[in-house]
Amino acid sequence: MVPDQAFDGEFAAGGGAPESGTTPPAVQVEGLWKRFGQQIAVNGIDLVLPAGRFIGLVGPNGAGKTTTLSMITGLLRPDSGRIRVAGHDVWADPESVAQVKARIGILPEGLRLFERLSGRELLAYSGRLRGLPGAEVDKRAAQLLDVLDLAGSQHKLVVDYSTGMRKKIGLAAALLHNPEVLFLDEPFEGVDPVSAQTIRGVLERYTSSGATVVFSSHVMELVESLCDWVAVMAAGQIRAQGPLEQVRGDAPSLQAAFLELVGANGRDAGESLDWLGGGSAR
């Protein structure tokens, strides 16, 4: 196992973020719990994500990434724990919740959009619901559609969009109100390389202006090339968090460090699958 070099939240807050003294962290999680029936999905995690960073939340399937992000973004009620986003409590009084919701943009995984609207109508709807003036919404929507290469399909219904197009229109809807913190759950899952590059470009531009992106993924190469801050999750717990170089440590790549952190090294299909092979069916 890698030593507990980056284990606790206290450490992370001082981990070299330039603004750590003045601005509150983008996300601050204390003792977060969630269980579904018998299964503990999130097992009392503490997490501090500094503002202004490109942050990757990595972990194997079923690690609790989506559950954690859902609770941080107010979509799923935690069993216990405290969450602050941009200095405001996510699960406190309505006023504070409103502050949070105005400051974040989210692209959830596995939830639908209003798919019987066209891409452009969806943005118009989303922006106006957030109380932006109509003319401003239309201006921003046109630019986002353009940058995300969706202008040609803006009048097509979202239900007819491909996976990559859906992710892009979802991203546009999440960015429309210029949030401080953007949460993306598996934004590159099922997306073709061209769309992925477009999404990357937009996100890089967005973070370079000082905004925070938190995205979950299990593609380590992607996280390594995009993020400067990483939190590793496995079995409902945070195994490590901190700047990328620190989490990576002496390992040759984030992938190697990750496998060691989640304790997945040395697991082999071995001899139990001796029936598996080409040729005879059954």
Added chain:
Amino acid sequence: MTTAPAPATARTATASAPSLTSVFVRLKLSLLKNGLKQSGGRTAAYVTSIVLSVLFAAGMILGFLLLRGHTDAAVVTVLLTGVIALSWAVMPLFVPSGDETLDPSRLVMLPLRPQPLVRALLTASLVGVGPVLTLCLAVGAALALAHGAAGVVVAVLAVPLVVVVCVALSRAVAAANVRLLSSRKGRDLAVLSGLVIAVGMQLVNFGAQRLGRAGGVSSLEPAAQAVGWLPPASAISAIDAAGDGDYAVAAAKLLLSAVAVVLLVQWWQRSLVRLMVEPDGSTIGAASDAGAKDASSSSGRLGRLLPGGRTGTVMERSLRYIWRDPKTKAAWVTSLAIGLIVPIFNALQGTGSIYFACFASGMLGMLMYNQFGQDTSAFWMVMQTLATKADAYAELRARALALLVVTVPYTAVVTTVTAGILGQWDRLPGGLGVAYAVLGAMMAIGAVASARFPYSIPQEGYKNVAPGQGGIAWISIFGGMLAAVVLSAPVLGLMIFLHVADHQSQLWTLLPLGVLYGALMTWAGLKLAAPRVAKRLPEILAAVSKG
């Protein structure tokens, strides 16, 4: 299995593979069980619906036993079977039914041949509350009719036939309906299913009215004669025929039902095969609509007519969905059609009353129920912009307004036409007042039910409700309708009083009172529901994201 070891293992694998039918039946049972496990409230709702069903079934069988030996037994049982079969046919189009647990579109990638697949699906469909209730009815009917050895023999064959015909009919209609909804023309043909339901309801209504008039049950004899030749009622009629010694007729009627099963299964199988290999083309037309209408700006002509802010935005989306979303559209068309046909047909028949116009407002008011379920999991987009009670109130009010934009004038038109046909112009204001009071009550209950009892409407495939949520859907709709009647009781009571006490010249007062009362109810309902919505956002999202 004592030959060479290698082929032997292969053979045991084949031999021990369970039959598809038993796999599906077990799958259905576990799906039902898992659906219930998810929340205590849902389990309670489901148990309640089962208890009610058991009581109903027991009452039914008791009724049939009392009917035994009565001269009209055959007429009643045959017609009842016909009505039950009709409701099986209509159910998948209209009311939420948890029966479509096994969605064939999920089985597309499995190497299953159509015949074993349909056989297995049919068997799995026989598991559930509905089929058991139907079985009770068929057993009851057989108990009421069977005389002599021949009668008993025919009854033994007829009872399962009735159940199988009903279930096969329901599944075949459902599959055909999905094909319709997912076809290119389907969006517009959704109108059809609404009309079928409306006309079907009206036929039942006429039957019930004839029953009520002089002559009683025996006046229905010609109808029973005809229905007795229609499967599955023909199977029940066969029992009677066998008891009377008409063996040829009995055999023919029994055979008719058996043939019906075969034909229905074939029709279903054809629809299924087509469904599994054809893409969903329902949006192709809509896409060009959207493009054509909104080429200039993202909020089209509609948007310019509506108020600004959340109200206009939400109204615009709701109104667009009526036209573009096949499920929403079908629900609207059904409500609009029943709301029009019931009062007007009755008026034309001379059995009408101006107060039947309440069907229009009541049916449309039902569309207020489960507002967030209609969003499916896209509700998260709404949720992201909702935090306070005021936000939730604005959201609910906008949805109510979108509904009222259509409902208020529609109710006025239906009531006016009904009054015109009846020639009771003097009753028009009173009728309108009562209709609006009922509408207000439905809106109020609908808003509260949307907050308290949300359930998901799966978008793919057959179902109107996710497995395990059937109980909550039924209870919220029927409980809500009862509650709406109770809520509008002051206005209804006044209406009855004015009639009974012969103050008919005062009936016009119902108009201002009804409008005021309805508006007050709607407002109160929205006010009551808003804080609940704001407080329960994550729970609502979880409830509407199933399936």
